[in-house]
Amino acid sequence: MGEISPQLSQNKEWVKTRFEKCDDILNRQVFLDNGRREGLLVYVEVAVSNLMLEEHVIGLSDVQPLRTYQEGEAALLAGNGILFLEGDDMVYKISSKGYPGIGVSKAESEKVMRGSREGFTESEKLNVALIRKRLRDPRMKVEEQIIGKRSNTMTALVYMEDLIYPNLLDTIKKRMAAYEIDGILDSGMLEQLTEKHWLSPFPQFQSTERPDRAASAILEGRVVLVTDHSPTVLVFPSDYNSFFQTSDDWYNRFEIATFARMLRFFAAILAMSFPAIYVAVTTWHTSLLPTNLILSMAEARAGVPFPSLGEVLLMEISFELIREAGIRLPGPIGNTIGIVGGLIIGQSAVTANVVSPIVVIVVAFTALCSFAIPNEEFASAFRLLKYGCIFMGAWLGLYGVLLSYLWVLIHLSHLNSFGIPYLMPYVASDLNGYEDEKDSLVRFPFRMLTRRPVFAKRDARVKLRKKE
């Protein structure tokens, strides 16, 4: 880079190479001075509106001349338009209102205590701009593609050119091209079509509604797939660990973040197996509980007509029904149904001797655990597996629970997301010199997180270093 060239053709060439594969950055040929002077207007789509371009290009006000390409690039990526003119060795920054702000929408399902409140919208263009707003680097590429014979849905692959493995892009493009479909109405449809292990209950794409999460993933060397009409973008490759991370894990202090992560991991195990452990302990391994507790549990069960398995299943299914009804009903009513349904059904069931009080506690605690998992799709897998676990626990006690754990673990060990072992960094973390473990169950202090995870290209893994 350097000084702006007075030759427009040279400037056009610079724009072309510098912003190659950046489909969100547009350029428009303009003519000034009654068509005698040619110019090139470059701008980030969405960040600069058409109306504003019309107003400013005709030379109203707030135009700032810049002398170097570097300044021009920074102004462009900050959400302004820049104008090159034939014979002029300056580029003109045309101020704009910039990127969309918090007014766009809030992330409903990934709330954080600290950090941006912005969420993705239903427009692909706007969503890409929200990412661009956070990563003002021309190496962040945006490749748009239309999918769906009838829906013609716009999708965009967003990635950092120098960080990703090139075959990652080829793989996803091949998978996206492998099917001809009528319409893609949400990113979920695309996700199911492009997953390798499509029978698995575990998602192999991470989904997020948060632009900062997507930007963070791009900086890790991952690719973000944005789909029009969907406020959820897909992130790949993904691993088990990434489903337990939230944005504020990196914004909070490491002790707090580590504690929260440990809680989530523990919650995931219990979300799958706590009811099964209850059934196993009460029907097989009473020795595990102290005598007083087991006696009071036996007393509480007196008069309950169902076996432990039956009452646990009954309560679990009731809970799922309340949850399902709560989602379908409009906001305030849904919340009310959740609380009222939970309290009233639980209390009435205990009073009517349909279930014992301890089962209500077990089911409620399990529900809490499943809500502690940050990713809804991921949490659903545990919720589903819970039922298999319950049956095994009832049939073979803790041995059955252990067999269930082993089954899930073997399955997860076999899974991979675009070639990355799903259980990274708990397995095969030697691939990145055990660096990924620093940001797993335990989150090391920020200063020690100097390398990108295994997703990034081997020679581009340094992300933090102290200045000399």
Add this chain to the structure above:
Amino acid sequence: MFSGNQKISSRQLYRNYTAGFISLSALLPPLIINGSNIVSILLAVIFLGIFLAGSAVIPRPVSTAVKALCYVHYWILGTMLVRMTGLLVQEFLLTDTKLWIIAGWFYVICYYNLYKGLECRLRVSEVLFPFFTVLLIFLSILMYGEVQIHRLEELEYIWNMGQVQKGYELFCWLGAIQSLWHLNGQLQDEHKWRTGVWKIWLSGAVITILWSLFTYCIYGNAGHTGLMFPLANAMTLAHFPGNVIGRMDTLFVFAWMIGLFLLCSSLFAPLVDGEPDKQRKYLLFALLSASYAAVLLPECMEWGQKLLYYVSTPAQLLLLFFYAVTGNGKKKVAVCVLPFVFLFLTGCSAQELEQRSLVTAVGVDAGEESPFLLTFQFGTSAKEEPKEPFVTEAKSLREAEELYWKNSWKHMDFNHLKNIYFSQEILDTEDMENLLEEIQIDGAYSRGTLVHITEEEAAREAEKEEQPKDGTPIHRLLNEWYNNGRSWK
């Protein structure tokens, strides 16, 4: 991008084999340790060290026929270990459940693990290892109170052929780690191979010796005689502080199972390396089915041990020697086609809480028609009316339990037995020894149960609502009995 390379990391190697080694150490050395055969355990560990040193430097066999020969060895070992695992689960986790159900499920999961290939199998062990070790260490710490270090002074270091023979036999069992040889050359960091093997041996050897000394410090000289799994029995003594959790042996067996699962998976992996193609998957299925059929035969242990001691282990040693001297040789060994056994798993014997009567105290007096008059006191919660004790004459606790079952719809549950009372008059009888033997062998009775001798009727003490919380654990009584030549008074 990364998977499918069939290369493993040194950490995966270490975790997989160390977990197996530790499981075996918890299973076998405590069975043979007594005051005079610590040398045999040391010898076994040294023999294994020599074998592993050989396998660390000698290239692995590449001929399918030779690998198949080795595999027969692992198959025999694996089959016997599954039977032992099944018995362990049956004894401590799923009493009254049929062995074929327990073993059947074990094989199903084992097959699933192996079906997915080497890389997947080693990832499983990589994840499970920390849980496994943390649980074992935690539970061992909880038993600290019953470990009597001074017993170590009683150990005798005797060197003779008998010790060598016992050492060799234990080495044959520890040979489950020998399949390491077949992973030579499969490590991502080749230069770490020898260090890796050395670390596995060192960790395993230290833990084997520590487990042996640990159980000796609990049971003393031959204190565990008659126990099926001494360490698991010892774990019945472990209680979580603050009375939050009851007996911990269930958790111990749970942890132990993880190690045994990993070990058996390594042993059954067909020809150890390579992607599981279709042919291998069929072979694997046939081998596991045959192993399953063998596990259900009690004689398999006897036959297996003979084969292990006199045929397959010597063959392993010869092979290693042969490869050390001549490099890759070829031996044609036919792989047997083994019968196909289909798993159809049904049936269980879980009991709901309300179907159990929690026995909290037992009184043992002299009977008139049978040797003992047994009184069983049952626990009730604070809100319940006290239950009538069950009084019967029987020649054993088991018989009394069956009588109770006939007269009531409930089963006796001895998991919460806190106190046993013996009246003075029965102590000198021969039947008393049988009763102690029964308490010793049956995993249902916690070794932490308190024992009391009463001058009057034991039944009266057992029937009291308020039960003492101090006393001598029956574990010490049993140890005294065995250690002093069954004269314990």
